[in-house]
């Protein structure tokens with residue numbers, strides 16, 4: 001699989017561990033940074049990640065900030081992106097099965113690196129269930145930019 005990784009300054013060590021893990025499994029990993037612990041803008045990182053995944057059909061993304069919240073909000077603003085915030089492998093499974101998420105987000109200040117790797121593995125091995133979830137996901141993907 002082709003997997004884009006992006007993080008802010010809080011997620012450098014977690015991102016590097018995930019990159020190493022995915023590379024050793026034979027995945028194609030594209031590191032969008034940062035690899036520096038100097039503070040960077042999580043929103044810009046989320047936007048960069050979202051655009052990379054949205055423009056590369058079939059690719060997945062992993063995003064990391066301190067909580068995961070900020071980078072997930074940013075990534076979800078990009079058309080074509082469904083980014084699921086995950087702290088447990090079970091969340092990762094369900095965001096693939098039900099939401100058809102193409103980006104998994106987690107929080108470097110929320111969970112251990114080992115747990116994050118378990119989440120990534122669960123995310124990447126789980127297919128979308130389709131069925132009753134198709135219509136719901138279609139709604140997610142077509143509501144961007146809507147105003148009442």
Ligand code: RB5
Nearest residue numbers: 010065066067068069070
């Ligand atoms: C950085 O201090 C922190 O705000 C960021 O990593 C993230 O948690 C934002 O949602």
